[in-house]
Amino acid sequence: DIATKAVLRDVTQEAADDPAVRAILLTAAGDRAFCVGQDLKEHIGLLAQGSDVVMSTVREHYNPIVRALTQAPKPVVCAVNGVAAGAGFGFVLAADYRVVADTASFNTSFAGVALTGDSGGSWTLPRVIGPGRATDLLLFPRTVKAEEAYELGIANRVVPAAELRAEAEAVARALAEGPTVAYAALKKSGK
Numbered sequence: 025d026i027a028t029k030a031v032l033r034d035v036t037q038e039a040a041d042d043p044a045v046r047a048i049l050l051t052a053a054g055d056r057a058f059c060v061g062q063d064l065k066e067h068i069g070l071l072a073q074g075s076d077v078v079m080s081t082v083r084e085h086y087n088p089i090v091r092a093l094t095q096a097p098k099p100v101v102c103a104v105n106g107v108a109a110g111a112g113f114g115f116v117l118a119a120d121y122r123v124v125a126d127t128a129s130f131n132t133s134f135a136g137v138a139l140t141g142d143s144g145g146s147w148t149l150p151r152v153i154g155p156g157r158a159t160d161l162l163l164f165p166r167t168v169k170a171e172e173a174y175e176l177g178i179a180n181r182v183v184p185a186a187e188l189r190a191e192a193e194a195v196a197r198a199l200a201e202g203p204t205v206a207y208a209a210l211k212k213s214g215k
Contacts, residue, residue, distance in 0.1 A: 029081065029085035030085065032085075033084075033088045033089050036089050036092035036093055036096075037088065037092045040092045040093070046200035046204045047098055047099045047100070047101060047196045047197075047199040048093070048100045048101065048196075049192060050093070050102045050103070050119060051102070051103035051105060051189070051192060052105055052106070054106070055105055056106045057108075057112070058105055058112055058116065059108055060110065060112055061111035061112050082143075086143045086144075090115070090143055090144035090148075093115065093119060094144065094148075094211075096211075097204075097208035098199075098204050098207065098208060099196075099199040099200075099202075100120045101120070101121045101122075101192055101195050101196040102116050102118075102123070103188055103189065104125060104128045104130075104179070105125050105127075105128060106127065106128055106129075107129050107131070108128065108131075109130070109132075110131070110133045110143070110145075111143040112143075113130050113132060113133075113143075113145055116130070117144065117148035117152055117178070118148055120207075121180050121199070122178065122179050122180050122181075123179075123180065123191050123192040123195055124179035124181065124188075125183065125184070126182055126183065126184055128170045128173070128185075129167045129168060129169050129170065129173075130167070130168045130178060131165055132149070132161050132165045146158075149161065153177050153178060157176060
């Protein structure tokens with residue numbers, strides 16, 4: 025919802041800007057979902073009220089979140105604990121390194137609900153898995169389970185769900201202890 029997007033936008037930018045933060049770990053609470061994207065019920069309600077807020081959410085929320093993650097001068101690790109769909113999948117793709125629970129799954133979902141790919145997904149997905157495979161997933165949304173995500177290059181590591189948090193923290197800690205100035209240069213040169 026709007027409140028959650030605003031908080032996520034603000035904390036990702038704060039972490040990206042804070043020189044004391046040497047790596048960012050993005051994850052979700054619970055086991056069912058990482059992020060399933062926009063609260064479409066909220067969107068429909070706002071549209072029914074005549075609000076133009078829904079038309080600005082990409083500019084006001086999603087773009088700044090993705091920019092903060094992709095342009096952070098430090099590594100961003102994403103721990104995906106469950107379903108990542110729509111904008112949630114876009115946030116996953118904005119990370120530099122993705123640790124995925126064996127129970128996680130991914131879905132672009134945009135075309136399935138008559139929307140365009142936002143949250144950077146239409147830009148990051150081709151860079152992660154190649155343009156042909158990305159086109160297929162964007163035009164024909166379907167569930168991609170963890171093992172296939174690894175084969176496609178969406179996941180860097182797939183681990184048992186019970187080990188996800190510890191593994192993602194270990195990756196983030198190792199990166200935070202590494203040459204973060206070099207990591208920042210690598211990120212900048214690759215985008």
